[in-house]
Amino acid sequence: MTKILAIETSCDETAAAVVEDGRRVHSNVVATQIELHRRFGGVFPEVASRQHVLAIAPVIEQALAEAGVSARALDAIAVTHGPGLAGSLLVGVNAAKGLAFAADRPLLAVNHLEGHIYSNWLEAPGADQVQPADNFPVVVLIVSGGHTELIEMRGHSRYRRLGGTLDDAAGEAFDKVARLLDLGFPGGPAIERAAEGGDPAAFDLPRALRHDPVHRFDFSFSGLKTAMLNLTKRLREQGLDLRDPHLLADLAASFQQAVADALVEKTAEAALAAGARQVCICGGVSANRCLRATAAARMAELGVPLYIPPFAYCTDNAAMIGAAAYYNWLANPRPEDGLGIDVHASLPLPEMVD
Ligand code: KG4
Numbered sequence: 001m002t003k004i005l006a007i008e009t010s011c012d013e014t015a016a017a018v019v020e021d022g023r024r025v026h027s028n029v030v031a032t033q034i035e036l037h038r039r040f041g042g043v044f045p046e047v048a049s050r051q052h053v054l055a056i057a058p059v060i061e062q063a064l065a066e067a068g069v070s071a072r073a074l075d076a077i078a079v080t081h082g083p084g085l086a087g088s089l090l091v092g093v094n095a096a097k098g099l100a101f102a103a104d105r106p107l108l109a110v111n112h113l114e115g116h117i118y119s120n121w122l123e124a125p126g127a128d129q130v131q132p133a134d135n136f137p138v139v140v141l142i143v144s145g146g147h148t149e150l151i152e153m154r155g156h157s158r159y160r161r162l163g164g165t166l167d168d169a170a171g172e173a174f175d176k177v178a179r180l181l182d183l184g185f186p187g188g189p190a191i192e193r194a195a196e197g198g199d200p201a202a203f204d205l206p207r208a209l210r211h212d213p214v215h216r217f218d219f220s221f222s223g224l225k226t227a228m229l230n231l232t233k234r235l236r237e238q239g240l241d242l243r244d245p246h247l248l249a250d251l252a253a254s255f256q257q258a259v260a261d262a263l264v265e266k267t268a269e270a271a272l273a274a275g276a277r278q279v280c281i282c283g284g285v286s287a288n289r290c291l292r293a294t295a296a297a298r299m300a301e302l303g304v305p306l307y308i309p310p311f312a313y314c315t316d317n318a319a320m321i322g323a324a325a326y327y328n329w330l331a332n333p334r335p336e337d338g339l340g341i342d343v344h345a346s347l348p349l350p351e352m353v354d
Pocket residue numbers: 011143144145146147170171172174175186187188189192283284285286287288289314315316
């Protein structure tokens with residue numbers, strides 16, 4: 001039995017969790033900064049790191065207390081060291097170093113993207129959700145505010161990047177279009193709420209790079225964003241009020257369906273090409289019900305089992321970092337980093353060499 005305390009501060013959530021054997025979540029504390037950043041319409045990096053400084057110690061204490069363990073009873077301490085905002089990452093990394101040194105525990109550095117991937121392996125609260133089996137290859141779609149990546153997993157901690165976005169991340173597109181529709185921050189949940197009851201086929205919006213032989217597994221959302229900008233301009237010129245709930249619902253529903261279609265189509269193509277035995281979707285945007293339903297329907301057609309974490313594990317959290325740390329530690333019991341780890345704002349996912 002391996003118990004890991006994991007710490008995550010890569011963006012605007014201060015989070016700590018205790019996870020056993022990469023799957024069982026003993027505690028999962030997330031102090032969100034959404035309210036602080038709302039008035040800026042996005043994450044304000046200096047404000048984020050200052051808030052992490054205030055929140056980090058109580059969040060760690062709460063995670064240990066809820067799990068009923070002391071720092072010395074842990075097997076290791078894990079922390080996100082990138083990618084993310086450098087000033088935010090530093091707060092978590094420094095806290096983890098201090099704790100690892102004081103409690104004389106190994107310190108494991110985790111890539112935030114690997115964390116999202118492993119959110120799928122966490123046992124869900126309520127436990128009616130099934131986790132993926134160790135049945136590879138697995139094709140993983142990571143869709144968050146900063147990333148949209150298609151990954152093939154050939155085994156635990158063995159990744160090959162198939163493709164990703166050429167411009168905006170899917171979550172970024174949600175956030176920008178929400179601003180365009182005056183829906184506030186964060187955009188994803190706001191668009192999902194506004195879309196309720198809307199017609200996803202009301203407006204004809206582009207699905208970029210469809211059947212593109214060069215960018216088979218890549219995405220592009222800037223054209224969709226521009227299409228939404230032009231569409232809303234045209235509707236306003238026609239004298240329509242975009243605050244009208246029916247019109248707003250149609251706009252939001254058409255937009256999220258366009259994003260979901262683009263994401264799912266490429267994921268299905270990747271699953272077929274890789275001979276995937278399972279497909280996983282993760283990251284903040286995977287909380288979106290339209291994406292979940294579109295993916296479920298398409299993967300059922302293909303006959304490939306689909307896994308998407310429960311909502312609490314879709315957006316940033318530390319439990320997923322604890323899961324990734326565990327599987328990495330199994331693969332490499334003697335990580336070199338230790339107390340020498342540093343933050344890396346643009347850290348790529350480590351790819352296998354063979
Ligand atoms: O994974 P995450 O919490 O942070 C990053 O690592 O980026 O993802 C945040 C992103 C934001 O862009 C947010 O708008 C989006 O996930 N998001 C959603 C939903 N919930 C969060 N997008 C669409 N529908 C949602 N329900």
